[in-house]
Amino acid sequence: MKNAALLLVVILGGVLIYGSLEFPIWGDPLSPACCHVSPYYIEKAVEDTAVPNLVTAVLADYRGYDTMFETIVIFAAGMGCVFLLRTFQTKETGSRLYRHIPTGITIKIEKKGRFPEDSQVFERIDSHWVPHDLIVKTTCRLIIPFIQIFALYVIAHGHHSPGGGFQGGVILGAAMIIYSIAFNLRAAKRRMNERATVILSTLGVFIYAGIGVICMLFGLNYLDYSALAGLFGVDPVMARSHGILIVEIGVGIAVMAVMVTLYYNLASAGKHDEGL
Amino acid sequence: MEPFLDVLISKANYWTYIFLMMIGLYGIMTKKNMVKKIIGMNILQTAVILFFISLGAKENATIPIIEHGHDGAQSAVTVAHYINPLPHVLMLTAIVVAVATLGVALALVIRIHQKYHTLEENEIIEMIREP
Numbered sequence: 560m561k562n563a564a565l566l567l568v569v570i571l572g573g574v575l576i577y578g579s580l581e582f583p584i585w586g587d588p589l590s591p592a593c594c595h596v597s598p599y600y601i602e603k604a605v606e607d608t609a610v611p612n613l614v615t616a617v618l619a620d621y622r623g624y625d626t627m628f629e630t631i632v633i634f635a636a637g638m639g640c641v642f643l644l645r646t647f648q649t650k651e652t653g654s655r656l657y658r659h660i661p662t663g664i665t666i667k668i669e670k671k672g673r674f675p676e677d678s679q680v681f682e683r684i685d686s687h688w689v690p691h692d693l694i695v696k697t698t699c700r701l702i703i704p705f706i707q708i709f710a711l712y713v714i715a716h717g718h719h720s721p722g723g724g725f726q727g728g729v730i731l732g733a734a735m736i737i738y739s740i741a742f743n744l745r746a747a748k749r750r751m752n753e754r755a756t757v758i759l760s761t762l763g764v765f766i767y768a769g770i771g772v773i774c775m776l777f778g779l780n781y782l783d784y785s786a787l788a789g790l791f792g793v794d795p796v797m798a799r800s801h802g803i804l805i806v807e808i809g810v811g812i813a814v815m816a817v818m819v820t821l822y823y824n825l826a827s828a829g830k831h832d833e834g835l
Numbered sequence: 836m837e838p839f840l841d842v843l844i845s846k847a848n849y850w851t852y853i854f855l856m857m858i859g860l861y862g863i864m865t866k867k868n869m870v871k872k873i874i875g876m877n878i879l880q881t882a883v884i885l886f887f888i889s890l891g892a893k894e895n896a897t898i899p900i901i902e903h904g905h906d907g908a909q910s911a912v913t914v915a916h917y918i919n920p921l922p923h924v925l926m927l928t929a930i931v932v933a934v935a936t937l938g939v940a941l942a943l944v945i946r947i948h949q950k951y952h953t954l955e956e957n958e959i960i961e962m963i964r965e966p
């Protein structure tokens with residue numbers, strides 16, 4: 560079995576290497592990939608959309624449909640993870656562990672017992688609990704605001720520098736995941752609960768699709784942002800630039816919420832009860 | 836020897852990605868553990884992403900952000916001066932979609948582990964055959 564797989568892989572690799580002899584050499588400015596639509600994008604993007612970052616212009620404007628459905632794929636992945644894993648059996652989890660904070664004694668409350676809710680003296684802990692590390696907690700507390708500001712900068716400045724909704728959204732989600740790792744899942748869920756993540760991921764897709772519908776209401780094609788010129792009171796070229804910004808914000812919200820949803824479900828195997 | 840070296844130098848990047856892709860494919864086919872299969876899938880995705888990025892490169896060209904594009908002074912843009920933005924756009928979305936599909940794959944793996952208490956493929960197949 561392993562030998563057959565190795566043989567297959569070697570043959571396939573050989574065929575691909577033979578095919579690569581026909582490829583353009585690396586860095587060839589006249590390679591076929593650089594000759595069809597790419598010169599148009601490079602020459603006309605600033606004229607058409609007033610966005611110097613060509614990647615952003617192509618992503619959100621020229622290939623707007625593609626990006627919209629990529630966002631929907633991410634949204635569907637997040638929802639798929641929820642539907643695959645989420646279990647609503649938190650009432651029947653058996654025993655829970657609580658730690659008495661002043662004395663450090665851990666007590667185990669069995670299934671029938673009463674669990675103290677939001678107590679100042681008792682702290683709910685996981686079954687494989689390790690004491691919180693002060694250095695890790697404090698570092699995260701210090702670093703998370705800066706991560707979030709950087710993420711907002713990446714989203715908002717995507718027109719002029721490398722960045723955009725996808726990158727910024729992932730950084731925002733990473734900030735939330737760091738919080739969850741440094742504290743635990745319940746602390747993270749107090750900051751951003753499950754309802755918020757699902758609503759935000761829907762909202763992100765809704766903003767993107769809604770901008771397209773607004774463009775149609777103004778009488779132009781779906782996702783043709785120049786229709787928004789009247790709404791913003793600017794010329795059609797700047798309207799496309801603003802449309803791209805709104806779309807990037809929608810993408811950022813959706814990606815952030817989906818990353819957090821994926822993390823919550825994977826870290827706790829869908830129970831949202833114990834976990835990092 | 837000389838012609839072979841010329842070919843090697845001009846095609847080394849493609850050969851690296853083909854090598855990476857074959858590692859990923861071999862991992863998907865031979866590894867019994869589901870998580871190792873997923874790692875193989877990710878290596879394969881990375882190879883495809885690198886391949887696309889490599890196609891967009893141009894010699895003596897800079898990143899696809901128009902210089903002085905923000906101050907409105909529209910000067911003539913030479914195409915050869917900027918690398919091809921299209922592969923970057925395609926791969927930017929592909930990376931995030933790869934993360935999302937990785938999440939779904941891990942969710943499936945967790946479900947499998949909840950049901951069969953193992954992630955080894957041959958053990959799971961045995962359990963399915965004789966329940």
